[in-house]
Amino acid sequence: MTPVLVVVIATSGRRGTLARTLRSLAEGPWPEACREVVVVENGPKSGAEEVVRNAAMPLAVRYVYRNEGNKSKALNAVLEGLDDCLACFFDDDVRVAPGTLCAYAEAVGAVSSGRMYGGPLGVDYEIPPPDWLVPYLPNSAKGWSLDASPASEEMPFFLGANWAAFACDVRRIGGFHVHRGPSPTDWTIGEETDLQRRLRCAGVEPVYVPEAMVWHWVPADRCSPGWALRRAYQVGMASTLHEIDRSPACFGYPRWMIPALAARLGHWVLTRLSRDEQTRFIAAREYRHWLGMMQGYRLGRRRRIAGGE
Numbered sequence: 001m002t003p004v005l006v007v008v009i010a011t012s013g014r015r016g017t018l019a020r021t022l023r024s025l026a027e028g029p030w031p032e033a034c035r036e037v038v039v040v041e042n043g044p045k046s047g048a049e050e051v052v053r054n055a056a057m058p059l060a061v062r063y064v065y066r067n068e069g070n071k072s073k074a075l076n077a078v079l080e081g082l083d084d085c086l087a088c089f090f091d092d093d094v095r096v097a098p099g100t101l102c103a104y105a106e107a108v109g110a111v112s113s114g115r116m117y118g119g120p121l122g123v124d125y126e127i128p129p130p131d132w133l134v135p136y137l138p139n140s141a142k143g144w145s146l147d148a149s150p151a152s153e154e155m156p157f158f159l160g161a162n163w164a165a166f167a168c169d170v171r172r173i174g175g176f177h178v179h180r181g182p183s184p185t186d187w188t189i190g191e192e193t194d195l196q197r198r199l200r201c202a203g204v205e206p207v208y209v210p211e212a213m214v215w216h217w218v219p220a221d222r223c224s225p226g227w228a229l230r231r232a233y234q235v236g237m238a239s240t241l242h243e244i245d246r247s248p249a250c251f252g253y254p255r256w257m258i259p260a261l262a263a264r265l266g267h268w269v270l271t272r273l274s275r276d277e278q279t280r281f282i283a284a285r286e287y288r289h290w291l292g293m294m295q296g297y298r299l300g301r302r303r304r305i306a307g308g309e
């Protein structure tokens with residue numbers, strides 16, 4: 001017997017794209033196992049409740065509100081209230097392909113725990129980025145599929161905009177990490193990757209579902225060189241935030257990282273004279289990524305000291 005399937009969408013300040021996501025879901029088809037869609041809004045209210053109320057869906061759409069602006073806490077609150085179902089996590093700015101939910105239900109079969117699932121992601125650009133920039137964008141802004149990924153021994157992590165896991169497995173490992181993901185005080189990224197990594201460590205097997213397709217809306221300001229530089233900083237910070245570095249520090253930063261920072265800063269300053277935009281961007285990206293790594297170590301050290309470690 002196929003377990004119950006529940007769609008979970010966290011949203012904050014994206015009324016227009018949320019309506020688009022729900023319209024795409026409404027087109028179906030819907031597997032018999034799908035019970036409801038849960039939309040959890042976190043932070044200041046921005047019209048999500050009205051969008052849910054007006055959604056023309058063939059099954060129940062439930063609105064949940066969390067006053068605190070923390071996506072991970074909002075998702076954990078929803079998961080605590082769910083039975084042992086398969087939770088399909090979609091972002092509030094995706095267009096779900098017809099048949100995606102059926103593909104997930106078919107892939108699950110009679111399994112009720114011990115696996116997680118993910119599918120490919122396409123992109124809907126408001127304005128396409130320059131060709132030279134695309135390789136430096138994250139997969140969420142250029143698309144992803146397992147077939148197009150470099151061959152490796154280990155299955156890549158699924159994108160947070162389109163994946164699914166059993167609620168019981170997620171609860172068993174403690175849920176989403178509340179110091180990752182969008183919030184007023186912690187704007188690091190990677191809450192889904194962190195959770196998937198912990199699920200794998202707990203023995204949960206990743207399964208790729210090629211028919212479970214969604215398209216991610218990418219506005220012009222989220223695929224520009226400036227945005228890519230900010231993303232590089234976030235990626236750097238997320239990569240070291242939970243690493244333990246007990247080496248000597250200077251102003252809270254690992255001392256060994258400072259000479260490398262100076263080298264990257266010097267390279268960035270020199271390349272600013274270049275007429276080639278890509279050359280300038282690459283140097284700036286390396287510099288911003290290293291800055292982010294240093295900040296991640298610094299914040300992590302502060303938290304460990306505050307916690308008495």
